[in-house]
Amino acid sequence: MTLVFIREQLRAPLTLALLVALPFLFVVLAADVLGEFADALGGSLVADGATALGAGWSAAFIAGTLGFFQIASAREADRRLARAGIGPFRVAAARIAAAVGLAVLAAAAAYLAMAIEIDVVHPLHAAAAILGYSLIYLGLGALVGCLVRGELEGSLAVAFVFLLDVFSGPGMTEGDGSPLSISRSAADVLLAAAIGAGSPTADWLELAAWVLGALAVAGAGFAFSARSRA
Amino acid sequence: MSGSPSEAESVRPRPSTVAGESPLLQVNKVTKGFRHGVLRRRRIEVLRGASLEVRPGELVGLVGENGSGKSVLMKIIVGLLARDGGEVALAGRLGYCPQEALVWEKLTVAEHFRLFAEAYELTYEQATRAQERLLDELQFARYAGYRTDELSGGTRQKLNLALALMHEPALLLLDEPYSGFDWDTYVRFWEMAEERRAQGMGILIVSHLLAERERLSRVYTLSDGRCVEE
Numbered sequence: 001m002t003l004v005f006i007r008e009q010l011r012a013p014l015t016l017a018l019l020v021a022l023p024f025l026f027v028v029l030a031a032d033v034l035g036e037f038a039d040a041l042g043g044s045l046v047a048d049g050a051t052a053l054g055a056g057w058s059a060a061f062i063a064g065t066l067g068f069f070q071i072a073s074a075r076e077a078d079r080r081l082a083r084a085g086i087g088p089f090r091v092a093a094a095r096i097a098a099a100v101g102l103a104v105l106a107a108a109a110a111y112l113a114m115a116i117e118i119d120v121v122h123p124l125h126a127a128a129a130i131l132g133y134s135l136i137y138l139g140l141g142a143l144v145g146c147l148v149r150g151e152l153e154g155s156l157a158v159a160f161v162f163l164l165d166v167f168s169g170p171g172m173t174e175g176d177g178s179p180l181s182i183s184r185s186a187a188d189v190l191l192a193a194a195i196g197a198g199s200p201t202a203d204w205l206e207l208a209a210w211v212l213g214a215l216a217v218a219g220a221g222f223a224f225s226a227r228s229r230a
Numbered sequence: 231m232s233g234s235p236s237e238a239e240s241v242r243p244r245p246s247t248v249a250g251e252s253p254l255l256q257v258n259k260v261t262k263g264f265r266h267g268v269l270r271r272r273r274i275e276v277l278r279g280a281s282l283e284v285r286p287g288e289l290v291g292l293v294g295e296n297g298s299g300k301s302v303l304m305k306i307i308v309g310l311l312a313r314d315g316g317e318v319a320l321a322g323r324l325g326y327c328p329q330e331a332l333v334w335e336k337l338t339v340a341e342h343f344r345l346f347a348e349a350y351e352l353t354y355e356q357a358t359r360a361q362e363r364l365l366d367e368l369q370f371a372r373y374a375g376y377r378t379d380e381l382s383g384g385t386r387q388k389l390n391l392a393l394a395l396m397h398e399p400a401l402l403l404l405d406e407p408y409s410g411f412d413w414d415t416y417v418r419f420w421e422m423a424e425e426r427r428a429q430g431m432g433i434l435i436v437s438h439l440l441a442e443r444e445r446l447s448r449v450y451t452l453s454d455g456r457c458v459e460e
Contacts, residue, residue: 001348004341011336011377073335080332083309084349084393228309 001090005098008074009066018062019106023113026054026061031117037172048118052126052194055114056133056186057166062106063134064158067099067141067218071225072151082226092222099142099218103134110134121196129190132207133183137162139214140182142221185210252321254401254432255284255307260316261455262302276302278455279316284401284432289423289445292436294452300436301329303452304405322400323350329405329436331390335379339370339389342378343396350397357396364392367422368415383410391419395426402426402433420445 009015035050078095082088107130120126141158148154161182166172169181170188181187185207192199262277276299284290294300305311307318308326333342340361347357365371368388378386387410394402408419420442423433435446443449450457 001345004337004345007341008334008336076328076330076332077334079310080326080328081345081349083326084346085351086349 001086001094002097002101005070005094006101009070009098009102012069015066015102018065019109022058022062023055023110026058027051027110027113027117030054034172037167048194049191051118052114052120052190053169053187055110055126056130056183056190057162058113059103059107059110059130060133060137060165060183061159061162062109063099063103064137064141064144064162065155066102066106067138068145068154068158069141069151070095070099071142071145071221072149072154075145075149075225078226079228083228088223088226088228091226092219095222095226096142096215096219099138099222100135100215103138104131107131107134118194120194122193122198125193125199126190129186129193129207132186132189132211135211136183136186136214139217139221142218146221146224182210251285251287253283253285253319254321255282255434256317256319257282257303257307257457258317258319260303260306260318261314262299262306262311263314275455277306277313280452280455280457281316282434282450282457282459284434286400286430286432287427288447289427289433289435291440291443291446291449292434292452292457293438293440293449296438298452299455300438300452301405304328304403304434304436307403320401323397325394325397325399325402327391327394327402327404327407329409331378331386333378333386333389333393336377338375338377339365339381340374342389342393346393346396352397360396360398364395368392368418384412384415387411388415395422398426398431400431402431403436404433405436406438407435 031051031054034054078091079088082091107127111127111130114120114126114130115123137158140161144154144157144161148157165181165183169184170191185203188203189199189207192203258281259279260277260281261275261279263273263275266272266274280299280303282290282292292300292303302311304326306313307320308324337345343357343361347360352360361374362371365374368391370385370388373381373385378389381389387407391404391407394404408416411419423435424445427433440446440449449460451460
Protein backbone atom coordinates (compact mmCIF):
# COMPACT_ATOMS: atom_id res chain seq x y z
CA MET A 1 0.00 0.00 0.00
CA THR A 2 2.87 2.39 0.82
CA LEU A 3 4.46 1.92 -2.60
CA VAL A 4 1.11 2.51 -4.29
CA PHE A 5 0.72 5.79 -2.39
CA ILE A 6 4.28 6.89 -3.29
CA ARG A 7 3.57 6.06 -6.93
CA GLU A 8 0.35 8.07 -6.73
CA GLN A 9 2.24 11.17 -5.59
CA LEU A 10 5.08 10.81 -8.08
CA ARG A 11 2.60 10.61 -10.96
CA ALA A 12 1.48 14.18 -10.26
CA PRO A 13 3.34 16.57 -12.58
CA LEU A 14 3.41 19.22 -9.83
CA THR A 15 5.34 16.89 -7.53
CA LEU A 16 8.02 16.20 -10.09
CA ALA A 17 8.25 19.89 -11.01
CA LEU A 18 8.69 20.81 -7.32
CA LEU A 19 11.35 18.15 -6.78
CA VAL A 20 13.42 19.39 -9.71
CA ALA A 21 12.76 23.12 -9.76
CA LEU A 22 12.67 24.17 -6.10
CA PRO A 23 16.16 23.02 -5.02
CA PHE A 24 17.58 24.68 -8.12
CA LEU A 25 15.60 27.86 -7.46
CA PHE A 26 16.43 28.16 -3.75
CA VAL A 27 20.03 26.97 -3.82
CA VAL A 28 21.39 28.13 -7.15
CA LEU A 29 19.37 31.19 -8.09
CA ALA A 30 18.12 32.69 -4.84
CA ALA A 31 21.05 32.32 -2.42
CA ASP A 32 22.46 35.78 -3.16
CA VAL A 33 19.03 37.39 -2.89
CA LEU A 34 18.42 35.67 0.43
CA GLY A 35 21.75 37.02 1.72
CA GLU A 36 20.66 40.56 0.77
CA PHE A 37 17.29 40.04 2.46
CA ALA A 38 19.07 38.89 5.60
CA ASP A 39 21.29 41.95 5.52
CA ALA A 40 18.27 44.24 5.20
CA LEU A 41 16.53 42.49 8.12
CA GLY A 42 19.60 42.88 10.35
CA GLY A 43 20.76 39.29 9.94
CA SER A 44 24.26 38.00 9.29
CA LEU A 45 23.78 35.34 6.65
CA VAL A 46 26.96 34.80 4.65
CA ALA A 47 27.09 33.24 1.18
CA ASP A 48 27.58 29.57 2.11
CA GLY A 49 25.07 29.89 4.93
CA ALA A 50 22.45 31.27 2.55
CA THR A 51 23.07 28.42 0.10
CA ALA A 52 22.79 25.81 2.84
CA LEU A 53 19.65 27.36 4.29
CA GLY A 54 18.19 27.51 0.76
CA ALA A 55 18.60 23.74 0.54
CA GLY A 56 16.82 23.28 3.87
CA TRP A 57 13.98 25.58 2.84
CA SER A 58 13.47 23.89 -0.51
CA ALA A 59 13.27 20.47 1.18
CA ALA A 60 10.88 21.93 3.76
CA PHE A 61 8.58 23.53 1.22
CA ILE A 62 8.38 20.40 -0.95
CA ALA A 63 7.75 18.08 2.01
CA GLY A 64 5.15 20.43 3.54
CA THR A 65 3.28 20.81 0.27
CA LEU A 66 3.31 17.09 -0.46
CA GLY A 67 2.25 16.30 3.10
CA PHE A 68 -0.70 18.62 2.72
CA PHE A 69 -1.75 17.30 -0.68
CA GLN A 70 -1.46 13.68 0.45
CA ILE A 71 -4.28 14.35 2.88
CA ALA A 72 -6.27 16.92 0.92
CA SER A 73 -6.43 15.06 -2.38
CA ALA A 74 -7.19 11.60 -1.04
CA ARG A 75 -9.21 12.24 2.11
CA GLU A 76 -12.53 10.72 0.96
CA ALA A 77 -11.00 7.79 -0.92
CA ASP A 78 -8.76 6.95 2.05
CA ARG A 79 -11.78 7.02 4.35
CA ARG A 80 -13.67 4.70 2.03
CA LEU A 81 -10.71 2.30 1.98
CA ALA A 82 -10.44 2.44 5.78
CA ARG A 83 -14.16 1.64 6.13
CA ALA A 84 -13.84 -1.18 3.60
CA GLY A 85 -11.85 -3.09 6.19
CA ILE A 86 -8.28 -1.80 6.34
CA GLY A 87 -8.99 0.61 9.17
CA PRO A 88 -7.78 4.19 9.69
CA PHE A 89 -4.54 3.26 11.43
CA ARG A 90 -3.26 1.01 8.63
CA VAL A 91 -4.19 3.62 6.04
CA ALA A 92 -2.42 6.25 8.17
CA ALA A 93 0.66 4.05 8.56
CA ALA A 94 0.91 3.55 4.79
CA ARG A 95 0.34 7.25 4.17
CA ILE A 96 2.98 8.36 6.66
CA ALA A 97 5.48 5.84 5.30
CA ALA A 98 4.83 7.19 1.79
CA ALA A 99 5.12 10.77 3.03
CA VAL A 100 8.41 10.05 4.81
CA GLY A 101 9.70 8.41 1.62
CA LEU A 102 8.86 11.54 -0.36
CA ALA A 103 10.37 13.76 2.35
CA VAL A 104 13.63 11.79 2.07
CA LEU A 105 13.51 12.26 -1.71
CA ALA A 106 12.95 16.02 -1.29
CA ALA A 107 15.85 16.21 1.18
CA ALA A 108 18.10 14.24 -1.19
CA ALA A 109 17.28 16.58 -4.10
CA ALA A 110 17.97 19.63 -1.93
CA TYR A 111 21.21 18.17 -0.59
CA LEU A 112 22.39 17.38 -4.11
CA ALA A 113 21.76 20.95 -5.24
CA MET A 114 23.65 22.26 -2.20
CA ALA A 115 26.60 19.89 -2.71
CA ILE A 116 26.94 21.09 -6.30
CA GLU A 117 27.12 24.73 -5.17
CA ILE A 118 29.30 24.63 -2.04
CA ASP A 119 31.74 22.39 -0.18
CA VAL A 120 30.04 21.47 3.05
CA VAL A 121 32.50 20.85 5.89
CA HIS A 122 30.21 18.41 7.78
CA PRO A 123 28.18 16.69 5.05
CA LEU A 124 26.46 14.19 7.36
CA HIS A 125 25.38 16.94 9.76
CA ALA A 126 24.04 18.95 6.82
CA ALA A 127 22.16 15.93 5.43
CA ALA A 128 20.58 15.25 8.82
CA ALA A 129 19.56 18.89 9.20
CA ILE A 130 18.00 19.04 5.71
CA LEU A 131 16.10 15.82 6.43
CA GLY A 132 15.00 17.45 9.70
CA TYR A 133 13.59 20.38 7.72
CA SER A 134 11.67 17.92 5.51
CA LEU A 135 10.17 15.96 8.37
CA ILE A 136 9.20 19.03 10.42
CA TYR A 137 7.34 20.41 7.40
CA LEU A 138 5.76 17.04 6.68
CA GLY A 139 4.11 17.36 10.09
CA LEU A 140 3.02 20.92 9.29
CA GLY A 141 1.55 19.87 5.92
CA ALA A 142 -0.37 16.99 7.50
CA LEU A 143 -1.69 19.25 10.26
CA VAL A 144 -2.92 21.83 7.75
CA GLY A 145 -4.44 19.02 5.67
CA CYS A 146 -6.50 17.94 8.67
CA LEU A 147 -7.74 21.40 9.51
CA VAL A 148 -8.27 22.94 6.07
CA ARG A 149 -10.38 21.20 3.41
CA GLY A 150 -9.76 23.48 0.41
CA GLU A 151 -6.63 22.79 -1.64
CA LEU A 152 -6.02 26.48 -2.40
CA GLU A 153 -6.58 27.60 1.20
CA GLY A 154 -4.43 24.80 2.58
CA SER A 155 -1.50 25.39 0.27
CA LEU A 156 -1.66 29.11 1.08
CA ALA A 157 -1.59 28.26 4.80
CA VAL A 158 1.53 26.12 4.33
CA ALA A 159 3.15 28.91 2.30
CA PHE A 160 2.25 31.50 4.95
CA VAL A 161 3.85 29.52 7.79
CA PHE A 162 6.83 28.87 5.55
CA LEU A 163 7.35 32.59 4.90
CA LEU A 164 7.05 33.41 8.60
CA ASP A 165 9.56 30.69 9.33
CA VAL A 166 12.04 31.78 6.67
CA PHE A 167 12.07 35.45 7.61
CA SER A 168 12.20 34.91 11.35
CA GLY A 169 14.80 32.13 11.40
CA PRO A 170 18.47 32.22 12.44
CA GLY A 171 20.70 34.26 10.14
CA MET A 172 17.78 36.24 8.75
CA THR A 173 17.25 38.42 11.82
CA GLU A 174 19.32 39.67 14.69
CA GLY A 175 19.83 37.20 17.52
CA ASP A 176 19.01 33.48 17.47
CA GLY A 177 15.77 33.66 15.56
CA SER A 178 12.24 34.14 16.74
CA PRO A 179 9.95 31.54 18.38
CA LEU A 180 7.84 31.81 15.20
CA SER A 181 10.52 29.86 13.38
CA ILE A 182 9.47 26.21 13.51
CA SER A 183 12.64 25.05 11.74
CA ARG A 184 15.06 26.98 13.96
CA SER A 185 16.62 23.82 15.39
CA ALA A 186 17.30 22.43 11.89
CA ALA A 187 18.66 25.81 10.74
CA ASP A 188 21.09 25.98 13.68
CA VAL A 189 22.55 22.56 12.84
CA LEU A 190 22.64 23.30 9.09
CA LEU A 191 24.36 26.69 9.47
CA ALA A 192 26.95 25.18 11.80
CA ALA A 193 27.59 22.34 9.33
CA ALA A 194 27.99 24.78 6.44
CA ILE A 195 30.63 26.89 8.18
CA GLY A 196 32.51 23.96 9.65
CA ALA A 197 31.44 24.23 13.27
CA GLY A 198 30.03 21.28 15.19
CA SER A 199 26.65 21.50 16.87
CA PRO A 200 26.26 21.03 20.62
CA THR A 201 24.27 18.05 21.90
CA ALA A 202 21.46 20.36 22.99
CA ASP A 203 20.91 21.47 19.37
CA TRP A 204 20.71 17.86 18.19
CA LEU A 205 18.30 16.95 20.95
CA GLU A 206 16.12 19.94 20.11
CA LEU A 207 16.12 18.94 16.42
CA ALA A 208 15.26 15.32 17.32
CA ALA A 209 12.40 16.51 19.53
CA TRP A 210 10.98 18.66 16.71
CA VAL A 211 11.24 15.80 14.22
CA LEU A 212 9.61 13.26 16.53
CA GLY A 213 6.87 15.73 17.41
CA ALA A 214 6.26 16.45 13.71
CA LEU A 215 6.07 12.73 12.89
CA ALA A 216 3.60 12.21 15.73
CA VAL A 217 1.47 15.10 14.44
CA ALA A 218 1.63 13.70 10.89
CA GLY A 219 0.62 10.22 12.07
CA ALA A 220 -2.28 11.60 14.07
CA GLY A 221 -3.28 13.78 11.11
CA PHE A 222 -3.39 10.90 8.65
CA ALA A 223 -5.33 8.72 11.12
CA PHE A 224 -7.77 11.56 11.88
CA SER A 225 -8.32 12.12 8.19
CA ALA A 226 -9.12 8.45 7.48
CA ARG A 227 -11.22 7.88 10.58
CA SER A 228 -14.84 6.81 10.69
CA ARG A 229 -17.46 9.29 11.92
CA ALA A 230 -19.74 6.65 13.37
CA MET B 231 -17.08 -3.04 4.93
CA SER B 232 -18.44 -5.15 7.69
CA GLY B 233 -21.02 -5.00 10.43
CA SER B 234 -21.37 -7.00 13.58
CA PRO B 235 -24.18 -9.61 13.73
CA SER B 236 -24.56 -8.84 17.44
CA GLU B 237 -25.53 -5.27 16.54
CA ALA B 238 -28.51 -6.63 14.59
CA GLU B 239 -29.72 -8.57 17.60
CA SER B 240 -29.88 -5.41 19.68
CA VAL B 241 -32.62 -3.87 17.51
CA ARG B 242 -36.28 -4.78 17.73
CA PRO B 243 -37.46 -6.49 14.49
CA ARG B 244 -40.01 -4.69 12.34
CA PRO B 245 -42.50 -6.14 9.86
CA SER B 246 -41.12 -6.95 6.43
CA THR B 247 -42.27 -8.22 3.06
CA VAL B 248 -39.94 -11.22 3.34
CA ALA B 249 -40.88 -13.48 6.20
CA GLY B 250 -38.48 -15.64 8.17
CA GLU B 251 -35.24 -13.90 7.19
CA SER B 252 -33.36 -11.67 9.64
CA PRO B 253 -32.76 -8.17 8.30
CA LEU B 254 -29.33 -7.38 6.92
CA LEU B 255 -29.93 -3.72 7.66
CA GLN B 256 -32.19 -2.05 10.19
CA VAL B 257 -32.31 1.71 10.48
CA ASN B 258 -34.45 2.74 13.42
CA LYS B 259 -35.54 6.36 14.08
CA VAL B 260 -32.25 7.91 12.98
CA THR B 261 -31.90 11.67 13.46
CA LYS B 262 -29.26 13.99 12.10
CA GLY B 263 -28.86 17.79 12.01
CA PHE B 264 -26.17 20.17 10.84
CA ARG B 265 -25.14 23.56 12.17
CA HIS B 266 -24.56 26.41 9.75
CA GLY B 267 -23.26 29.96 10.07
CA VAL B 268 -20.51 31.51 12.15
CA LEU B 269 -22.10 34.36 14.11
CA ARG B 270 -25.72 33.19 14.07
CA ARG B 271 -25.60 29.42 14.36
CA ARG B 272 -28.59 27.85 12.63
CA ARG B 273 -29.40 24.18 12.98
CA ILE B 274 -30.97 22.30 10.10
CA GLU B 275 -32.59 18.96 10.90
CA VAL B 276 -32.10 16.69 7.91
CA LEU B 277 -33.28 13.37 9.36
CA ARG B 278 -36.11 13.36 11.93
CA GLY B 279 -36.51 9.69 12.75
CA ALA B 280 -35.80 7.81 9.53
CA SER B 281 -36.45 4.06 9.64
CA LEU B 282 -36.07 1.35 7.01
CA GLU B 283 -34.88 -2.21 6.63
CA VAL B 284 -33.43 -4.52 4.02
CA ARG B 285 -33.60 -8.33 4.17
CA PRO B 286 -31.67 -10.95 2.20
CA GLY B 287 -32.85 -11.18 -1.41
CA GLU B 288 -34.56 -7.78 -1.34
CA LEU B 289 -33.96 -4.95 -3.79
CA VAL B 290 -35.16 -1.85 -1.94
CA GLY B 291 -35.39 1.68 -3.30
CA LEU B 292 -34.99 4.92 -1.37
CA VAL B 293 -36.16 8.00 -3.25
CA GLY B 294 -36.55 11.64 -2.33
CA GLU B 295 -36.08 15.04 -3.82
CA ASN B 296 -32.68 16.77 -3.96
CA GLY B 297 -31.50 17.70 -0.47
CA SER B 298 -33.94 15.38 1.29
CA GLY B 299 -31.08 13.61 3.12
CA LYS B 300 -30.75 10.36 1.16
CA SER B 301 -26.97 10.50 0.90
CA VAL B 302 -26.70 11.64 4.53
CA LEU B 303 -28.67 8.57 5.60
CA MET B 304 -26.47 6.37 3.42
CA LYS B 305 -23.28 7.83 4.93
CA ILE B 306 -24.67 7.26 8.43
CA ILE B 307 -25.43 3.62 7.58
CA VAL B 308 -21.90 3.12 6.23
CA GLY B 309 -20.25 4.90 9.16
CA LEU B 310 -18.89 7.92 7.31
CA LEU B 311 -21.14 10.28 9.30
CA ALA B 312 -22.15 10.15 12.94
CA ARG B 313 -25.86 10.10 13.73
CA ASP B 314 -27.43 12.28 16.43
CA GLY B 315 -29.93 9.64 17.52
CA GLY B 316 -31.54 6.32 16.63
CA GLU B 317 -29.98 2.99 15.78
CA VAL B 318 -28.36 1.34 12.79
CA ALA B 319 -27.84 -2.41 12.80
CA LEU B 320 -25.90 -4.23 10.11
CA ALA B 321 -25.41 -7.96 9.65
CA GLY B 322 -22.91 -9.49 7.27
CA ARG B 323 -20.42 -7.91 4.92
CA LEU B 324 -21.27 -4.52 3.49
CA GLY B 325 -20.50 -3.10 0.06
CA TYR B 326 -20.85 0.63 -0.51
CA CYS B 327 -20.95 2.50 -3.79
CA PRO B 328 -20.94 6.25 -3.01
CA GLN B 329 -22.63 8.86 -5.16
CA GLU B 330 -19.33 10.42 -6.21
CA ALA B 331 -16.64 8.03 -7.33
CA LEU B 332 -14.32 8.08 -4.30
CA VAL B 333 -11.16 6.98 -6.04
CA TRP B 334 -7.53 8.11 -6.30
CA GLU B 335 -6.97 10.22 -9.38
CA LYS B 336 -3.45 9.02 -10.13
CA LEU B 337 -3.92 5.29 -9.55
CA THR B 338 -4.89 2.82 -12.26
CA VAL B 339 -8.05 0.74 -12.28
CA ALA B 340 -6.01 -2.39 -11.52
CA GLU B 341 -4.29 -0.67 -8.56
CA HIS B 342 -7.70 0.22 -7.14
CA PHE B 343 -8.73 -3.43 -7.31
CA ARG B 344 -5.52 -4.44 -5.51
CA LEU B 345 -6.05 -1.94 -2.68
CA PHE B 346 -9.64 -3.00 -2.11
CA ALA B 347 -8.73 -6.69 -2.33
CA GLU B 348 -6.40 -6.03 0.60
CA ALA B 349 -9.17 -4.22 2.48
CA TYR B 350 -11.59 -7.11 1.90
CA GLU B 351 -8.88 -9.65 2.82
CA LEU B 352 -9.21 -11.53 -0.46
CA THR B 353 -6.52 -14.00 -1.49
CA TYR B 354 -4.59 -13.31 -4.68
CA GLU B 355 -6.70 -15.87 -6.58
CA GLN B 356 -9.99 -14.51 -5.21
CA ALA B 357 -8.96 -10.95 -6.05
CA THR B 358 -7.90 -11.87 -9.57
CA ARG B 359 -11.14 -13.76 -10.22
CA ALA B 360 -13.26 -10.91 -8.83
CA GLN B 361 -11.40 -8.31 -10.87
CA GLU B 362 -11.72 -10.28 -14.12
CA ARG B 363 -15.40 -11.02 -13.49
CA LEU B 364 -16.32 -7.40 -12.76
CA LEU B 365 -14.24 -5.93 -15.59
CA ASP B 366 -16.05 -8.33 -17.90
CA GLU B 367 -19.54 -7.83 -16.41
CA LEU B 368 -19.29 -4.04 -16.56
CA GLN B 369 -17.41 -4.14 -19.84
CA PHE B 370 -14.41 -1.98 -19.01
CA ALA B 371 -11.57 -4.54 -19.13
CA ARG B 372 -9.65 -2.47 -21.67
CA TYR B 373 -9.27 0.32 -19.09
CA ALA B 374 -7.57 -1.84 -16.44
CA GLY B 375 -4.23 -0.11 -16.99
CA TYR B 376 -5.67 3.42 -17.19
CA ARG B 377 -5.38 5.98 -14.40
CA THR B 378 -8.74 7.19 -13.13
CA ASP B 379 -8.04 10.78 -14.20
CA GLU B 380 -7.94 9.40 -17.76
CA LEU B 381 -11.38 7.75 -17.51
CA SER B 382 -14.76 9.12 -18.58
CA GLY B 383 -17.38 9.79 -15.89
CA GLY B 384 -19.29 6.62 -16.76
CA THR B 385 -16.20 4.42 -16.59
CA ARG B 386 -15.23 5.94 -13.23
CA GLN B 387 -18.70 5.06 -12.03
CA LYS B 388 -18.22 1.48 -13.25
CA LEU B 389 -15.03 1.28 -11.20
CA ASN B 390 -16.86 2.80 -8.23
CA LEU B 391 -19.54 0.10 -8.47
CA ALA B 392 -17.06 -2.71 -9.09
CA LEU B 393 -15.10 -1.82 -5.92
CA ALA B 394 -18.30 -2.17 -3.88
CA LEU B 395 -19.07 -5.57 -5.42
CA MET B 396 -15.60 -7.08 -5.33
CA HIS B 397 -16.12 -9.16 -2.19
CA GLU B 398 -19.74 -10.14 -3.02
CA PRO B 399 -21.16 -8.50 0.11
CA ALA B 400 -24.30 -9.65 1.91
CA LEU B 401 -25.67 -6.10 1.78
CA LEU B 402 -24.99 -3.66 -1.05
CA LEU B 403 -25.65 0.06 -0.65
CA LEU B 404 -25.81 2.01 -3.89
CA ASP B 405 -26.04 5.80 -3.87
CA GLU B 406 -27.14 7.06 -7.32
CA PRO B 407 -25.16 4.17 -8.84
CA TYR B 408 -25.95 4.63 -12.52
CA SER B 409 -25.28 8.33 -13.04
CA GLY B 410 -23.09 8.62 -16.15
CA PHE B 411 -23.91 5.13 -17.45
CA ASP B 412 -24.82 4.73 -21.10
CA TRP B 413 -28.03 2.83 -21.92
CA ASP B 414 -26.36 -0.57 -22.37
CA THR B 415 -24.55 -0.25 -19.06
CA TYR B 416 -27.74 0.95 -17.36
CA VAL B 417 -29.58 -2.17 -18.56
CA ARG B 418 -26.61 -4.35 -17.58
CA PHE B 419 -26.57 -2.75 -14.14
CA TRP B 420 -30.18 -3.80 -13.47
CA GLU B 421 -29.47 -7.33 -14.71
CA MET B 422 -26.50 -7.54 -12.34
CA ALA B 423 -28.62 -6.26 -9.46
CA GLU B 424 -31.33 -8.82 -10.15
CA GLU B 425 -28.81 -11.66 -10.46
CA ARG B 426 -27.31 -10.80 -7.10
CA ARG B 427 -30.68 -10.41 -5.47
CA ALA B 428 -31.58 -13.89 -6.72
CA GLN B 429 -28.42 -15.16 -4.98
CA GLY B 430 -29.61 -13.67 -1.68
CA MET B 431 -27.83 -10.33 -1.62
CA GLY B 432 -29.79 -7.47 -0.02
CA ILE B 433 -29.57 -4.27 -2.05
CA LEU B 434 -30.55 -0.71 -1.15
CA ILE B 435 -30.59 1.74 -4.05
CA VAL B 436 -30.77 5.44 -3.35
CA SER B 437 -31.84 7.77 -6.15
CA HIS B 438 -33.77 10.95 -6.75
CA LEU B 439 -35.31 9.19 -9.75
CA LEU B 440 -36.14 5.49 -9.84
CA ALA B 441 -37.61 4.49 -13.21
CA GLU B 442 -37.45 0.73 -12.62
CA ARG B 443 -39.85 0.46 -9.70
CA GLU B 444 -41.33 -2.82 -10.91
CA ARG B 445 -37.97 -4.48 -10.20
CA LEU B 446 -37.98 -3.40 -6.55
CA SER B 447 -39.24 -5.29 -3.52
CA ARG B 448 -40.44 -1.97 -2.10
CA VAL B 449 -39.70 1.73 -2.19
CA TYR B 450 -39.25 4.19 0.64
CA THR B 451 -39.69 7.89 0.06
CA LEU B 452 -37.57 10.15 2.25
CA SER B 453 -39.63 13.22 2.98
CA ASP B 454 -39.41 15.71 5.82
CA GLY B 455 -36.64 13.62 7.38
CA ARG B 456 -38.68 10.39 7.55
CA CYS B 457 -38.89 7.28 5.36
CA VAL B 458 -42.38 6.47 4.16
CA GLU B 459 -42.98 3.04 2.61
CA GLU B 460 -44.97 3.32 -0.64
